[in-house]
Amino acid sequence: RKEVEQDPGPFNVPEGATVAFNCTYSNSASQSFFWYRQDCRKEPKLLMSVYSSGNEDGRFTAQLNRASQYISLLIRDSKLSDSATYLCVVNEGGYQKVTFGIGTKLQVIP
Amino acid sequence: EPEVTQTPSHQVTQMGQEVILRCVPISNHLYFYWYRQILGQKVEFLVSFYNNEISEKSEIFDDQFSVERPDGSNFTLKIRSTKLEDSAMYFCASSGWGQREGPNLNTGTQYFGPGTRLTVL
Numbered sequence: 001r002k003e004v005e006q007d008p009g010p011f012n013v014p015e016g017a018t019v020a021f022n023c024t025y026s027n028s029a030s031q032s033f034f035w036y037r038q039d040c041r042k043e044p045k046l047l048m049s050v051y052s053s054g055n056e057d058g059r060f061t062a063q064l065n066r067a068s069q070y071i072s073l074l075i076r077d078s079k080l081s082d083s084a085t086y087l088c089v090v091n092e093g094g095y096q097k098v099t100f101g102i103g104t105k106l107q108v109i110p
Numbered sequence: 111e112p113e114v115t116q117t118p119s120h121q122v123t124q125m126g127q128e129v130i131l132r133c134v135p136i137s138n139h140l141y142f143y144w145y146r147q148i149l150g151q152k153v154e155f156l157v158s159f160y161n162n163e164i165s166e167k168s169e170i171f172d173d174q175f176s177v178e179r180p181d182g183s184n185f186t187l188k189i190r191s192t193k194l195e196d197s198a199m200y201f202c203a204s205s206g207w208g209q210r211e212g213p214n215l216n217t218g219t220q221y222f223g224p225g226t227r228l229t230v231l
Contacts (some may be wrong), residue, residue: 038153041199041227042224042225043201043222043223043224044153044222045222046219046220046221049219087153097143097155097166098155098220100145100153100154102151102152
């Protein structure tokens with residue numbers, strides 16, 4: 001079983017739509033969770049950390065379900081500039097590696 | 111806003127040659143990492159480095175690879191004898207202290223440099 005699983009997409013959505021991505025992780029001892037955004041041939045950039053209580057940043061909402069071992073990202077009112085690959089990232093504790101999912105590609109169309 | 115920098119942005123080399131990829135982490139960070147991403151594939155962890163020593167490494171990070179922090183600012187990845195399959199984007203990352211969320215210590219967020227595209231011919 002892959003450590004961090006994501007649907008690679010692509011998700012093609014019209015501007016203004018709401019889109020949700022899920023990610024599952026295999027290690028129940030994982031402690032830190034993040035969503036990163038990666039534009040084509042660029043570095044991953046932090047979108048938001050994901051906390052147990054859920055958190056929101058503008059149009060973006062992240063949720064963590066430890067019991068089911070999944071993380072979600074909701075994007076409301078999609079913009080053309082949201083087109084990118086969204087990477088689910090999990091850390092198993094401490095200051096060690098993080099494990100990336102394959103990423104979910106989002107294409108927002110006019 | 112402080113950022114991680116990497117040089118060169120693109121490195122072309124012949125198979126069997128040695129390459130050194132350079133990174134300048136964010137200045138007050140203590141934890142440093144190298145990742146790679148083969149075109150079309152996911153980002154893969156290579157190595158983490160703390161207190162002047164490797165703290166964790168992956169199966170990919172074999173004897174051909176080494177890391178060094180030669181001074182107070184640079185963090186380098188050396189590949190001794192490059193192979194065709196080493197062609198990839200190499201990202202450096204750094205992180206500072208984490209935060210506690212209840213009983214858990216969340217790792218400091220990792221910030222990535224723009225990457226070095228390595229092409230082995």
